[in-house]
Amino acid sequence: xxxxxxxxxxxxxxxxxxxxxxxxxxxxxxxxxxxxxxxxxxxxxxxxxxxxxxxxxxxxxxxxxxxxxxxxxxxxxxxxxxxxxxxxxxxxxxxxxxxxxxxxxxxxxxxxxxxxxxxxxxxxxxxxxxxxxxxxxxxxxxxxxxxxxxxxxxxxxxxxxxxxxxxxxxxxxxxxxxxxxxxxxxxxxxxxxxxxxxxxxxxxxxxxxxxxxxxxxxxxxxxxxxxxxxxxxxxxxxxxxxxxxxxxxxxxxxxxxxxxxxxxxxxxxxxxxxxxxxxxxxxxxxxxxxxx
Amino acid sequence: xxxxxxxxxxxxxxxxxxxxxxxxxxxxxxxxxxxxxxxxxxxxxxxxxxxxxxxxxxxxxxxxxxxxxxxxxxxxxxxxxxxxxxxxxxxxxxxxxxxxxxxxxxxxxxxxxxxxxxxxxxxxxxxxxxxxxxxxxxxxxxxxxxxxxxxxxxxxxxxxxxxxxxxxxxxxxxxxxxxxxxxxxxxxxxxxxxxxxxxxxxxxxxxxxxxxxxxxxxxxxxxxxxxxxxxxxxxxxxxxxxxxxxxxxxxxxxxxxxxxxxxxxxxxxxxxxxxxxxxxxxxxxxxxxxxxxxxxxxxxxxxxxxxxxxxxxxxxxxxxxxxxxxxxxxxxxxxxxxxxxxxxxxxxxxxxxxxxxxxxxxxxxxxxxxxxxxxxxxxxxxx
Amino acid sequence: xxxxxxxxxxxxxxxxxxxxxxxxxxxxxxxxxxxxxxxxxxxxxxxxxxxxxxxxxxxxxxxxxxxxxxxxxxxxxxxxxxxxxxxxxxxxxxxxxxxxxxxxxxxxxxxxxxxxxxxxxxxxxxxxxxxxxxxxxxxxxxxxxxxxxxxxxxxxxxxxxxxxxxxxxxxxxxxxxxxxxxxxxxxxxxxxxxxxxxxxxxxxxxxxxxxxxxxxxxxxxxxxxxxxxxxxxxxxxxxxxxxxxxxxxxxxxxxxxxxxxxxxxxxxxxxxxxxxxxxxxxxxxxxxxxxxxxxxxxxxxxxxxxxxxxxxxxxxxxxx
Numbered sequence: 001x002x003x004x005x006x007x008x009x010x011x012x013x014x015x016x017x018x019x020x021x022x023x024x025x026x027x028x029x030x031x032x033x034x035x036x037x038x039x040x041x042x043x044x045x046x047x048x049x050x051x052x053x054x055x056x057x058x059x060x061x062x063x064x065x066x067x068x069x070x071x072x073x074x075x076x077x078x079x080x081x082x083x084x085x086x087x088x089x090x091x092x093x094x095x096x097x098x099x100x101x102x103x104x105x106x107x108x109x110x111x112x113x114x115x116x117x118x119x120x121x122x123x124x125x126x127x128x129x130x131x132x133x134x135x136x137x138x139x140x141x142x143x144x145x146x147x148x149x150x151x152x153x154x155x156x157x158x159x160x161x162x163x164x165x166x167x168x169x170x171x172x173x174x175x176x177x178x179x180x181x182x183x184x185x186x187x188x189x190x191x192x193x194x195x196x197x198x199x200x201x202x203x204x205x206x207x208x209x210x211x212x213x214x215x216x217x218x219x220x221x222x223x224x225x226x227x228x229x230x231x232x233x234x235x236x237x238x239x240x241x242x243x244x245x246x247x248x249x250x251x252x253x254x255x256x257x258x259x260x261x262x263x264x265x266x267x268x269x270x271x272x273x274x275x276x277x278x279x280x281x282x283x284x285x286x287x288x289x290x291x292x
Numbered sequence: 293x294x295x296x297x298x299x300x301x302x303x304x305x306x307x308x309x310x311x312x313x314x315x316x317x318x319x320x321x322x323x324x325x326x327x328x329x330x331x332x333x334x335x336x337x338x339x340x341x342x343x344x345x346x347x348x349x350x351x352x353x354x355x356x357x358x359x360x361x362x363x364x365x366x367x368x369x370x371x372x373x374x375x376x377x378x379x380x381x382x383x384x385x386x387x388x389x390x391x392x393x394x395x396x397x398x399x400x401x402x403x404x405x406x407x408x409x410x411x412x413x414x415x416x417x418x419x420x421x422x423x424x425x426x427x428x429x430x431x432x433x434x435x436x437x438x439x440x441x442x443x444x445x446x447x448x449x450x451x452x453x454x455x456x457x458x459x460x461x462x463x464x465x466x467x468x469x470x471x472x473x474x475x476x477x478x479x480x481x482x483x484x485x486x487x488x489x490x491x492x493x494x495x496x497x498x499x500x501x502x503x504x505x506x507x508x509x510x511x512x513x514x515x516x517x518x519x520x521x522x523x524x525x526x527x528x529x530x531x532x533x534x535x536x537x538x539x540x541x542x543x544x545x546x547x548x549x550x551x552x553x554x555x556x557x558x559x560x561x562x563x564x565x566x567x568x569x570x571x572x573x574x575x576x577x578x579x580x581x582x583x584x585x586x587x588x589x590x591x592x593x594x595x596x597x598x599x600x601x602x603x604x605x606x607x608x609x610x611x612x613x614x615x616x617x618x619x620x621x622x623x624x625x626x627x628x629x630x631x632x633x634x635x636x637x638x639x640x641x642x643x644x645x646x647x648x649x650x651x652x653x654x655x656x657x658x659x660x661x662x663x664x665x666x667x668x669x670x671x672x673x674x675x
Numbered sequence: 676x677x678x679x680x681x682x683x684x685x686x687x688x689x690x691x692x693x694x695x696x697x698x699x700x701x702x703x704x705x706x707x708x709x710x711x712x713x714x715x716x717x718x719x720x721x722x723x724x725x726x727x728x729x730x731x732x733x734x735x736x737x738x739x740x741x742x743x744x745x746x747x748x749x750x751x752x753x754x755x756x757x758x759x760x761x762x763x764x765x766x767x768x769x770x771x772x773x774x775x776x777x778x779x780x781x782x783x784x785x786x787x788x789x790x791x792x793x794x795x796x797x798x799x800x801x802x803x804x805x806x807x808x809x810x811x812x813x814x815x816x817x818x819x820x821x822x823x824x825x826x827x828x829x830x831x832x833x834x835x836x837x838x839x840x841x842x843x844x845x846x847x848x849x850x851x852x853x854x855x856x857x858x859x860x861x862x863x864x865x866x867x868x869x870x871x872x873x874x875x876x877x878x879x880x881x882x883x884x885x886x887x888x889x890x891x892x893x894x895x896x897x898x899x900x901x902x903x904x905x906x907x908x909x910x911x912x913x914x915x916x917x918x919x920x921x922x923x924x925x926x927x928x929x930x931x932x933x934x935x936x937x938x939x940x941x942x943x944x945x946x947x948x949x950x951x952x953x954x955x956x957x958x959x960x961x962x963x964x965x966x967x968x969x970x971x972x973x974x975x976x977x978x979x980x981x982x983x984x985x986x987x988x989x990x991x992x993x994x995x
Contacts, residue, residue, distance in 0.1 A: 003514040010506040035795050086967045092794050093739055094970040097923050100916060101962035108330070108955040116334035118528045120559040129539065136540060211503040213532055213560055217332060221501035227799065256507035261496045262469055264507075266810040269803035276800050277788050330955055332908070367948060373823070373904040374718065382711040382948075402825040403904035411710070422822060470813060470908070472822035 002134050007257045008250070013141040015249020016148040020203035021226035022233070022241035023148075023155060024196030030236030031172045031192045033092065034084060037099035039200055040223015041106040044216065046072045046201025047208040048110060054122055061124040061209070068205050069198040076197025077190045085186070110216040118215040121208045140210045147206060151199060152242050158195075159238060168192055172236065221265075225252070228272040234282025243283055320363035321356075321623045323348070323613060324383035324392040326404060326415070331371035332500070335528075336396040336602050340418050341366070342595055343606025344393055347614070350590075357617050369395055373403035380404035384411035390623040391416065391613045391632075396602070398422035398472050401436070408435035414629040416613055418605035421446075422472050426651035437632050437651045439609045439642070441574065443473065446549040446657065447480025449572050449673050450522065453659050454481075455488035457671070458545055458570075460519035462493045464512050466533065468525040469497035477524035477549050493518045498529065505533050509540045520544055526551040527600075531560025538565040545570060550657075554600035563665030572657045574642035575604040576667060587641045601642075608640035687981040696837055703833065717833060717901055719941040720840040721894050726921045726933040727847040728890030733919075734927030735851055736883040737863030738790060739798040741915050742805025743891050748812060748910035749781060750774035750892030751899040755824045756817065758900060762828040771896045775889055781808070782888035786881040793866075805915055813907040823906030824899075831900040839897060843890055847930055848978075850886060859883050863928075920962060926972030931979040936972070 021043055028036045046068045053064035083102050087095045129138040159165035167188045170178040179185050207222075208214045225248055233244025248268055256264040275282065325344065328337030348362050356362060365387045369376040376395050383389045384407060392408065392415045395401050401420035408415040416437045417425060423444050426436040454460040463485055468474035482492055494515040496508045512521070521537070521544050523530050530552055537546070538561075545568040552571035575584075587607065591599040615638055617623065620631035635647040643655035659671040699716070702708040708716070725747065732740045750771070757770030789800045812818045850856050858879045861869040870876050899905050921940055925932030947954040965972070 003510060006510050007507060010504070010510060013506070014504050033795070035799065083963050083967060087970060090966075090970045093733070093798075093923075093927070094966055096739070096795065096798060097919065098963055098966040100919075101959050101966060103959075104955060105959035105963065108952075108959060111330070111334065112952050112956060116338055118335070118556065118560070120556065138539070207503070211532060212535065212562075213503060213528065215335075215528070217501075218503070224802075228803075231796075231799065253507040257511045261498065261508045261511070262814045263810065265499065266807050269807050272803045273789065273800050276792055276796050280792065280796055329952060331913075368952075368954070371908075373906055373909055374898065374902040377902045377904075378711065378714050378718070381714050385710040399823055399825070399904055399906045403902055406826075406829070406903050424825065428826070468821075470821050472820075472906075475821050 003257070006135050007253050009135060009137060009141070010257075011250035011253035012145060012246060013138075013249070014253055015229075015246035016145045017203055017207055017245075018222065018226045018229045018248050019242045019245025020144075020148045020151065020206070021200055021222060022230040022245045023152060023238065024199040025227050026230040026233075026235050026238060026241040027155070027168075027192055027196045027199075029230070031168055031189060032084070032088065034095050034099065035227065036196070037096065037223075038079065038102040038106060039196065040219030040226070041103050042072055042076060042197045042200040042219070043204040043207075043223065044110065044214070044219035045075065045106060046197075046204030047214040047218065048114060048119075048204075048216075049201065050205030050208055051119055051121060051214060054124055064124070065202060065205050068201045072201035073194035073198040076193040080190055080193040085189075107216050107219070114216065116216060118213045121212050121214065123209075123212075125209045138210075140206075144206050144210060147202065148242065148245070151202065152238060155195070155199075155238050164188065164191055225265075225268055228268055231272060231280075231282055232275050234285030237282065237284050240282050240284040247283075319360055321358065321360050321617060322363045322365055322387060322389040323610075324387060324389035324413075325364060325366040325394055326369055326376060326379045326383060326392050326400075327366070327394040328371040328396050328400065329366075329368035333371045333397055336419065337368075337371070337394070339600060339602035340394065340396050340606030340609070342591075343418070343599070343603040343608075344610040346591060346594055346603075347607045347610035351614055357614050358621065358623070360623075362614070365389055369400055371397065371400065373399050376400035376403040377407055380407040380415070381411075384408070384413040384625075389413060390617065390625050391628050393606075393609050393613060394418065395420065398425050401425050401438075405433050405436045409433060412629070413625040414616075414632055416609050416632070418609035419602060422476055432633075432649060432651040435629055437612075437647060437653075439612055439640075439645060439653050440605055441550065441572075441655075441657060442652055443476030444480045445675060446572050447477045447482075447524070448484045449657055449659065450477075450547050450549065450570075451481045451484035451488060451490075453570060453572075453671070453673075454485060454520045454522070454545075454547055455490055457659075458520060460545070461490050462516075462518040463490055463520045463522055464493050464515065464518045465495045465522045465524070466508065466512065467495070467497055467523070468500055468529065470499050471525065473526075473549075473551065474524040478522070481522055481524065498525075498533070500526075500529060502529065503532060505529075505536050506540065509533070509537050509542065513540055513542055518544060520547055522547045524549055524551070527554040527557040527560070531557045534569060535561040535565045538567075543568070547571065550574060550601050554602075555598040556600065558665045561665075566662040566665040569662040570659055571662075572659050572673070573601060574655060574657060575601050576658055576660055576670060583639060584641050604641045608642045608645070611640055612638060612645065684980075684982045687985070691981060692841055696834075699837075700834070713833060714901075715941060715945060717831070717836050719937055720833075720836040721898050721901070722918065722921060722937045722941065723840045723934055724843040724890055724894040724897070725918045726925070726937050727843055727930055728887040728894070729918050730922045730925075730927065730930060730933045731847055731850055731859075731883050731890075732887035733922060734929070734933075735856060735863065736859040736880055737866075738880055738884060739794060740801040740884070740887070741798050741912070741919065742785075742801035742803070742808070743887070743918050744910040744912070744914035745805035745808035746778050746782060746888040746891040747895035747898065747914065748808060748905075748907070749778045750895030751905050751910065752812060752818050752824070752895075753777055753892075754896030755827045755899040755905055758828055758830055759824065759826070762830070764830070767830045767900065770900075771893060774892045774896050778888050778892035779885060782885045783881070786884040787877075790877065790880045790884060802912065802915075805912065809907050809911055812910075818907070821907065823904060823909075825904045827899055827903050827905065829900060829903060831897055836897055836901070839893060843893070844930060844934060847886075847890070850883075851930065855879060855882060860928075924962075924965060924972055926974035926976065928976045929972070929974040929978055931977065932972055932974035935974065939973075 049071045050064045050068040053059045053067045167183045229244035229248040233240030252264050255267045367379045369379045396419045398420040401417045414435045421443050467478045548571040550573040553573040616631040620627040638645045646654045648654045656674045660667050661669040753774035754770035758766045858874050921936045925936030
């Protein structure tokens with residue numbers, strides 16, 4: 001029983017990172033129907049910017065976090081302007097391929113300038129851990145978990161209660177109609193990218209601090225799993241990203257802990273295929289009939 | 293239109309072919325580098341490149357070898373086996389090098405060995421440790437050599453250390469399922485450990501992309517009592533694993549191979565976690581040997597970083613090649629191959645090397661203990 | 676429409692192909708095309724087979740598949756295991772056939788449930804399939820897990836590869852120009868309309884998918900018998916992307932484009948060799964640039980036709 005509870009904690013901890021990344025994915029997909037392959041790499045860039053902030057500018061944790069989020073928000077907007085905007089009316093495949101190009105570009109540019117070797121984060125956040133009833137919980141795990149919940153709630157408030165949020169929802173339903181209603185579609189999309197990228201950056205820096213290791217290719221695997229999480233929970237739906245994130249984190253942990261550690265990744269992909277076949281709109285999604 | 297296009301392409305290829313066949317500048321000796329400089333394993337190729345270039349720059353500054361400067365032809369195999377074959381072919385046939393250094397990974401080396409044999413240009417791998425890289429068990433690959441340990445040697449060494457020095461009877465193996473190095477070490481460890489009377493309680497796996505190992509560590513912790521935890525893998529993940537394992541309450545001694553050997557291990561795991569950690573290596577900064585001390589100082593001066601095992605192996609591989617060229621007294625690849633095969637007691641930063649009949653490097657290993665992150669008590673193990 | 680085998684079009688093409696082959700062989704024998712360029716040409720040949728196969732799936736039928744490398748690996752491993760046991764021509768043939776068989780089964784199993792998905796979802800599902808295949812191969816004993824298979828006898832040779840590549844292009848062209856191909860194009864253009872016109876979309880989508888997968892399997896077998904070593908990571912997501920990039924560059928829907936793009940990208944890769952670290956950055960930037968500036972790729976939908984070339988020349992001569 002104790003092992004199960006410990007694995008539960010492990011799973012939720014892992015899941016909260018996927019959830020943070022998935023939030024960004026789901027927002028961007030919701031608004032322009034693009035799987036932003038480069039999102040995982042934005043997470044990596046966030047980690048590196050945070051690293052530079054801490055080691056080069058000697059910022060403490062919180063300012064480094066803000067700095068990194070701001071930087072990535074701007075970077076996200078720039079990428080959107082240069083690479084995605086021109087393809088807004090092209091085929092989905094074209095946009096996806098551009099996203100893949102951006103992903104490679106970010107990865108290899110980072111590799112060129114920072115080297116392929118892993119870098120370690122200085123310990124800027126308390127490493128304290130507690131043992132309660134034999135279960136081990138770490139302060140940083142709590143920070144990550146809390147951050148993801150708080151950001152999700154914040155995001156929901158922005159989307160449901162603010163003017164820009166309403167604009168985002170409008171554009172995601174019908175961009176042309178929104179334009180006719182006076183919504184600045186370009187600005188809204190830029191804003192969405194900014195938020196999504198900032199969230200990814202937050203995830204990246206938290207991961208860098210928690211696990212202590214960053215490298216230029218660190219965004220690939222979590223990026224993909226976060227995408228699975230977003231789809232699982234219902235892509236375009238913000239609480240869905242959270243649900244999906246925790247679900248995937250728990251699945252991976254439980255498979256590793258109770259079945260075979262060799263196939264934990266494969267099971268995640270099988271889960272993806274199953275959800276796409278059985279309920280493509282995701283756990284929290286509503287089935288939409290396709291109009292001719 | 294297509295005919296014109298293909299003709300243009302063919303002419304282009306011809307042009308490239310001709311430019312490739314530059315006449316060998318009679319004033320230099322060409323050494324080819326077939327390294328992983330991009331892709332997922334780029335860190336190893338890059339590290340070895342640093343070591344190799346340092347050795348070559350040193351030699352060139354001192355007047356070169358046989359009175360000629362060494363010219364380096366550096367090519368990237370992208371960590372891909374097919375590309376490695378291509379690159380080796382180019383180095384041997386177009387660039388006409390005298391000897392090839394690299395690749396770093398066993399798979400890429402194995403892909404370049406048939407080319408080496410066909411065009412008779414020797415390949416020296418600094419870190420290709422799979423048992424079948426330089427030989428098929430009974431016969432050596434004529435043009436393949438290595439300067440590093442073989443997986444069998446390290447696996448056996450650590451198993452014996454576990455059984456004899458640590459009196460371990462039960463072991464758990466946690467290996468990188470995506471690495472042939474890890475698999476080779478695990479296989480040999482398991483065989484030797486069971487031969488010594490021990491039992492393997494559990495065998496688990498991780499992948500190089502993971503950063504969170506808590507799931508599998510919790511599983512191991514609850515798998516029953518065990519005496520040692522063997523982690524055949526590279527420091528990038530091992531550092532994290534050790535940190536998380538100690539945090540999870542796993543106090544058992546942790547064993548590993550030369551993949552542990554990097555200053556980064558301390559950075560990743562933290563000094564507090566690095567207790568009761570033992571690993572085998574050829575290179576240790578503890579070594580008071582003057583050559584090693586000089587190497588570490590020179591490396592720090594040139595690259596502003598502490599050297600790790602891959603830097604040292606690259607350095608020694610280059611030195612081996614240069615020494616062979618000297619002994620062969622020629623830049624002819626065939627003569628250099630003969631000189632390589634006859635290498636005896638060549639002193640290097642990673643130990644004194646003799647190349648045996650199977651083209652493996654016969655050298656002793658050191659089992660290093662880590663106490664509070666500091667290397668202590670080296671135990672020398674001879675093959 | 677001329678449907679005999681000995682039509683003018685086919686004769687012109689045969690002459691062209693034989694001439695091209697002879698030219699390359701002569702250059703190789705005269706060592707003007709050295710060993711390095713020969714092996715590069717062979718790799719290009721393998722990529723041509725992969726590219727046209729993927730183009731049938733993506734360009735002609737509009738099914739976005741990101742797991743193409745998975746089928747390549749099935750073919751590669753089947754062939755490698757077989758020719759290591761039987762290093763003869765018979766073994767090679769058997770290896771290819773076994774690969775085709777297993778690929779057929781897997782492709783069918785994958786296609787039937789997943790081809791119901793559309794666009795991005797299908798892309799991710801096929802990505803997942805490719806990854807699953809890679810992980811399974813990574814953990815099986817018969818495939819030697821992470822160490823991969825080495826010392827694979829090099830039974831491949833340039834003439835053999837050229838033959839296979841030509842055959843693949845011919846088969847793909849025939850597929851595209853047949854009734855099946857036209858149904859597939861219809862599905863790509865507007866699936867709902869095609870369904871409404873009575874086309875069994877599932878059947879044709881599956882046919883195209885399996886066709887592409889089988890070609891990938893053959894390419895994999897040839898790959899294994901050329902490069903001595905295969906490892907699971909050679910067939911990962913990165914490989915699928917490599918082929919996808921070729922297809923997109925050349926123009927989805929244009930088989931000519933796939934062939935030209937394979938050549939072009941092969942040459943570019945060759946030229947960028949000295950700039951190892953910058954190569955991928957340039958490649959990625961170029962990819963973005965092409966997609967932004969010319970998303971239909973080099974050739975869009977255009978297909979090269981020898982008879983038309985001669986017709987145009989003839990008309991030009993007559994006209995002016």
